[in-house]
Amino acid sequence: xxxxxxxxxxxxxxxxxxxxxxxxxxxxxxxxxxxxxxxxxxxxxxxxxxxxxxxxxxxxxxxxxxxxxxxxxxxxxxxxxxxxxxxxxxxxxxxxxxxxxxxxxxxxxxxxxxxxxxxxxxxxxxxxxxxxxxxxxxxxxxxxxxxxxxxxxxxxxxxxxxxxxxxxxxxxxxxxxxxxxxxxxxxxxxxxxxxxxxxxxxxxxxxxxxxxxxxxxxxxxxxxxxxxxxxxxxxxxxxxxxxxxxxxxxxxxxxxxxxxxxxxxxxxxxxxxxxxxxxxxxxxxxxxxxxxxxxxxxxxxxxxxxxxxxxxxxxxxxxx
Numbered sequence: 593x594x595x596x597x598x599x600x601x602x603x604x605x606x607x608x609x610x611x612x613x614x615x616x617x618x619x620x621x622x623x624x625x626x627x628x629x630x631x632x633x634x635x636x637x638x639x640x641x642x643x644x645x646x647x648x649x650x651x652x653x654x655x656x657x658x659x660x661x662x663x664x665x666x667x668x669x670x671x672x673x674x675x676x677x678x679x680x681x682x683x684x685x686x687x688x689x690x691x692x693x694x695x696x697x698x699x700x701x702x703x704x705x706x707x708x709x710x711x712x713x714x715x716x717x718x719x720x721x722x723x724x725x726x727x728x729x730x731x732x733x734x735x736x737x738x739x740x741x742x743x744x745x746x747x748x749x750x751x752x753x754x755x756x757x758x759x760x761x762x763x764x765x766x767x768x769x770x771x772x773x774x775x776x777x778x779x780x781x782x783x784x785x786x787x788x789x790x791x792x793x794x795x796x797x798x799x800x801x802x803x804x805x806x807x808x809x810x811x812x813x814x815x816x817x818x819x820x821x822x823x824x825x826x827x828x829x830x831x832x833x834x835x836x837x838x839x840x841x842x843x844x845x846x847x848x849x850x851x852x853x854x855x856x857x858x859x860x861x862x863x864x865x866x867x868x869x870x871x872x873x874x875x876x877x878x879x880x881x882x883x884x885x886x887x888x889x890x891x892x893x894x895x896x897x898x899x900x901x902x903x904x905x906x907x908x909x910x911x912x
Contacts, residue, residue: 594760598623600673600698602690604631604662607707608679609638610735616658617646617736618764623661625669632662642736649737650765670697675760677729679707687716695720703753703760705729705743710777713746723748727757730778731766739767742778786853793852810903819889820882827870828882835870839863 599615601608604626612622612635624635639660647653663669670676676698680690687706694704700722706713708728717723728744743757754770761768771778777785791805800808816825823835830838856862874882897905906912 594675594756594763596674596760596763597621598672598674599658600669600676600702601625601679602666602669602676602694603679603681603707604635605679605681606638606733607731607735608677609635610642610731610733611677611679611707612660613639613642613646613736614766615764616660617643617650617654619654619656619658620764621658621661623663623669623672625663625666627664627666629664635662636660642734645734646736666693667697670694670702671699673698673702676702676704677707678704682709682711684711684715687711688719691716691726692719695722695726700725703727703756705757707731709781712774712776713744713749714774715746717746717748724750725753727753728774728778729757729761729768730781732780739765740780741766741768742771742780743768744771744774744778746774790851790853811907815890815893815904816886818893819886823866823870824873824882827874828879828886830879832879834874834879835867839867 598621599611601611601622601624604624608624608626612624615622616639624632626632626635661672676694678687678690678694680687687708691704691706698704703725704720705727706716707730708716709730711728713726713728716728717726720726723746726746727749728742730742730744732738732740741761743754743761745754758768758770769779775782787809794800794805795802820828826838827835830836830841833840877885894904894908897903898908899905901909901911
């Protein structure tokens with residue numbers, strides 16, 4: 593048990609409502625704070641719209657569901673919550689000020705996590721008297737369906753807080769990915785930003801339309817990414833020799849003019865990290881075993897897309 597019976601949410605927008613829906617579906621009560629009373633109905637409407645999808649994902653209505661209470665009183669939320677998830681607008685100055693206030697109002701044992709998409713936790717905890725309980729808990733939209741939450745510690749965040757975060761997020765059906773160190777944008781948003789920048793560059797050069805660029809993703813790599821990320825994919829692409837063979841076949845220096853993005857200088861240390869990481873990630877499975885698993889899952893995913901006639905499903909249905 594996590595000991596979190598009531599989740600406090602600071603902010604009632606799309607992300608805050610997503611947190612509320614997920615927590616409630618897993619039996620946790622929610623008290624949401626927003627300075628504007630008229631935000632309550634909008635938040636309840638968002639939770640109601642999310643509910644059918646969550647029930648479908650969970651294979652049926654949960655045995656117990658949490659309740660939603662709304663308040664315009666920050667003190668009331670902070671004192672009622674066992675865990676606080678901040679989901680305020682993405683402005684660092686606003687968040688720092690809000691954290692200073694919540695730190696004063698909430699019991700020192702209550703973790704305060706930010707849904708920020710990229711701010712450093714060290715900055716957010718800078719004016720707190722209890723910075724050890726401040727972390728990043730960055731979710732992905734829609735929060736009530738996607739399981740990833742990136743957890744990031746600031747300079748003064750305690751190890752116990754990070755451990756409690758793992759426990760709490762798992763209890764509401766999430767997959768906490770703990771970063772080894774803090775960095776602007778964390779991991780996933782940095783990857784998304786890289787693709788976004790290159791997509792805009794390709795668009796600007798007149799190489800393809802927005803639809804062309806989106807199709808280049810959804811009919812190819814986008815399907816694979818739901819099964820394995822770039823590293824494990826290239827590990828399998830190297831054949832029986834894995835990443836070591838892949839690097840022997842393709843120039844690892846990234847000097848080919850395939851992107852306008854910056855890249856790290858290649859080194860023996862980076863090579864060792866890459867090969868060693870992929871071999872550990874493969875977990876003893878052969879390349880053939882990974883190929884079979886990948887193919888089985890890809891076919892299942894493509895059948896689902898065919899059923900809904902979207903993405904590659906349109907191709908399978910002969911619609912494009």
